[in-house]
Amino acid sequence: MKLEVKNIRKSFGETEILHGINFEVESGKALGLLGRNGAGKTTTIRILMDVFRANSGEVLLDGKKFEPSKHQIGYLPEERGLYPKRTVIDQMIYLAVLRGMKAKQAKENAKRWLKRLEVEEYESRKLETLSKGNQQKVQLAATLVCDPEIVILDEPFSGLDPVNSQILKDVVSELIANGKLVIFSSHQMSYVEEFCDNIAIINQGEVVLAGELKSIKKEYGKNRLILSAENMSLSELQKKMEQDYADLVLVAGKQKEFLILELTETGNRSNLMGRLSGSEIQVEKFGIYEPSLNDIFVAKVGEEA
Amino acid sequence: MRKFFTVLRYELKEYLQSKGFLSLTLILTIAGVALMFLPRFIDLSDFTGVGGKGEGSETVEESKEPQELQQMIYLDEAGIVDVAVLEQFFEDTLWVEAKSTQEVQKAVEEQTAEAGFVVKSPTQYDYFVYNKSMSDTNSRLFEQAMKLFYRMDYCAENGLDFQEITAMYDVPVTVNEQVLNKDTGSNYWYCYVLVIIVFMLISLYGQMIATSVTSEKSNRAIEVLVTSTSPNSLLFGKVIAGAIGGLVQTGVILGGILIAYEVNREQWGGMLDMLLHIPAGVLITFAFFGLGGYLFYAFLYGAMGALVSKTEDVSKSSSGLMIITMVVYFFSLVQLQNVEGAVIKVLSFLPISSYSTMFARIAMGTVAPWEIVVSMLILVVSILGAGFIGAKLYRMGTLRYGNPIKITTALQDIRKSKDS
Structure with missing residues (x-):
């Protein structure tokens, strides 16, 4: 599976935010989407997810128009948020069913991912009663509950202590090893270096550097x-x-x-x-x-x- | 459609499992039903005029003990007062004659007498009362008695037969009333109550829906939701869930009270008929138009919720809708007294007001079937329009955080995005 973003442009009102974004990523590999705050990363991701519509350009999956609703996508937004007053398991099942999963399967998956992320004991608790780190892990479990083919992680390590970061690192490594297509947006470059084969650096709405990380490093060295x-x-x-x-x-x-x-x-x-x-x-x-x-x-x- | 039902189920669960929702519904229903059963357990015959504790509708005459009678004091300087007449005007009252004005005043001041009267001439009297309540009718009743004393005195002085003259003036007329269409008088109060109920439903649940939408923005759950399903499913699911929640709550409370009243109607002597004995046809019309109006506003409230990012801004964002519903509420109540007037006729076709005015017209006035059909069609089309615009505003507003978005700006942005 190969996802290609081609010459995406997006304006809000009179202001053009994205000036032609290009990058590509394949299954079993991770792309590091980098950029300063306000560079256009989240807008690009939202266009990928069909939340915003691009003014021009296209997103292709294996050469065909990419329709997010027809694929299982796990999206961990930078702005974290679930329902604070609902139980963990309840909202995970809800999100999985919303993404097309049967309720029974959704429950099984929810339990599996909560266990994998070591927060299974909180499944019946209201989200607001959990620590920030555990809420973060629940959010990641909710992202992965539908066993997505494409995983988009926006700043997944923010708010995690070193132990939880290690758990998350293992999970991300497993996703890549299992052939998932991973897009990884972060300011923490060490994590990007660890997981990503390719990077795309976005600055002020355009890609200023893209390609294989190894080659880029070689070229810079x-x-x-x-x-x-x-x-x-x-x-x-x-x-x-x-x-x-x-x-x-x-x-x-x-x-x-x-x-x-x-x-x-x-x-x-x-x-x-x-x-x-x-x-x-x-x-x-x-x-x-x-x-x-x-x-x-x-x-x-x-x-x- | 499947996703819509998923959202609907999830949102509905939130309402139905909410402790606040359940306890409020339960408490109000139990309180209402218990109140309706009250005459079976407590003697309310004074209030209802019907014998209590299941004694049927037979009126019970009971002689009161002297200590249960209220005491009034009077001084008759004109020599015209007839205590027997006073007792007819003032039920359950013991009349005591005073010897001086001071005695009257003292008795009232010491509250041994409820009130005191000093009759100075056949056409003049002084009234003494310690605390005058808003519902004080003593003076009015005594004035009527005084007029009677005057006539009796006049007849006696002029050799006239008072009984004969009275009989001539008060000829008993038998009326056999046959209302061929609507009895506005008896339908007025329950229409009044239903208008208030639907207004409260719209205001209360509209705010709840708007707050629910804003909460998803403020806690950022919307970020995940909009990437999992369409904004239409989210908004429609949320609004319909709110509608069902409102219907369930109102249905259970109102239904419980209405059924309980029907069961105990005989014990109440039918005295609450004007409020609670609502014809099924009116209830059905109320349900359809009330639900329609509720949905119309609920979609707009949902959209208003999407235009702000903090729950504390919801009231500001939805104040325009609140003002419209309040104006409609005011006009509806005022126009209930003139259901054949032009204003209520116009209001009964407007989607912003037909929910409370059309059923009132149906209950109290004359409405052609085509008018009901046209009004309902306008309402249905408006609900779809509100849903469509609401979903557009919702989609546009959900991921825009920060300052509240003005409705005019939001509509302009929608138009621009459509043009581009």
Whole structure:
């Protein structure tokens, strides 16, 4: 199963919010949908779910027009909310039946997912009596109660403690391993890196970077090195590099423990290593720079912002 | 359609399982039914004029003990008072003659007498009362007695036969009334009650529906709901559930009271007929038009609920509807006294008011069958229209949080989205 979002545009009143969103995701893989607050992620998801209608563009599933009502979709919205005064099991069954499931099956599934998320003892309790973390887990169970083929998770880890986060991580990994198509929106880049094969970064209503995460990282790490010295602070080292090594590298950035250097057209790793070994710099760290998704996100969204 | 029924069931369950709903229904029904059975267990003959404790409709004459009689005091300076006549005007009253005005005043002040009268001349008297209640009729009754004393005195002085003259003035006339169509007088009060009931239903349940919609927005349940089913299923399910909830509650309370009254009608001596002995035809018309009007407003209330994000803003959002229903309520009650007038005729065709005016016309006036059919058709079409517009507003408003959306802005946005 392959879901393609093609050139989606959406306006509210006179203001265009989405200026042509494109990305694609396949079953058994997860797409990380990233962006700053107000970038257009939730609007894109709502168009996917047919809550909003796009002004132009299309959403295709295996090349055909995607009709959400004909598929089981599990959607965990960023704005969490169920019925606080109703029992957990009652509302889970309700949501499953609303999505086309038989009541008996819905009850079985609800119990299974509550157990999987370790909140089965609360099934007869009113939602409002649960802690925030457990309410969050109930919400996730409600998302998955209909065993969806497509799972859309908007900030699923917010409000969870480390233990609950681990449970959720395991569940998401299982979903991907079971061939579900997962769209994962989050500001917590470490989780996106952990689960997503592909990413799409949305900024101000357009996709500024999309593709396979591994390739993107490789591309961002290309010709970049890290360097730190035992006998110099990073500021001293930066000054040294800018004065004496400008023909080989440019200082592209400074992190907590090392400098990020970018090779110039005339520079290469061997030359740099040769020059460094004969210098007064006592090299502590030297290697190929592997950017984190956070670095890529800040660099990309920072550039565009 | 299946999803609509799922929403309907879920929403209805909320009403029917709500402790507030159940206890209110139960308490009011039990209280109403118990009240209707009261004459079987407690002697209300003073009130109903019928012998109590299952003694049938036979009127029981009981002589009162002196301590049960109220005491009145009088001073007759004109020499015309006849105590026997006073006793006819004032039932269960013991009349005591005073020797002075001071004695009258003292007896009233010390409350040994309910009231006191000083007759100064055949056409003038003073009335003494300690606390004058709003329903005080003593003065009026005494005035009538005084007029009688005057006539009796006049006849005696002029050698006339008072009995003969009285008989000539008060010739007994037998009337055999045959109401060929509607008895407005006897139908008026239950129409009045039904207008109040339907107004309360619309106001109360309309607000409940609007609050329920807003709650789903404020607790964000709507985020999941709108991605699970269509806004139409959600709104229609919610509104129809509210309608059924309202009908069940009103039906149980009103039905319980009406049935209990029918069972105990004889014990009540038919004295509540004007309120509770409602013809089936009127009840059926009331049910159809009342339900229609209720649905019409319920859809609009639901849509108003979708335009705000906080439950505390619901009353502000639905104030326009509230004003309309109150104006209709006011006009309906006023026009009940003129059911053949042009105003009520017009109101009985408007969907905003036909729910309370058409059945009143049917109950109290003359209505051609075509008028009922046309009014019902207009109401049905309006309900569908309200449902359609309500669902559009609901869809447009549900995911827009923040400041309340004005109805004019919402309608403009709907038109724009339709154009684009």
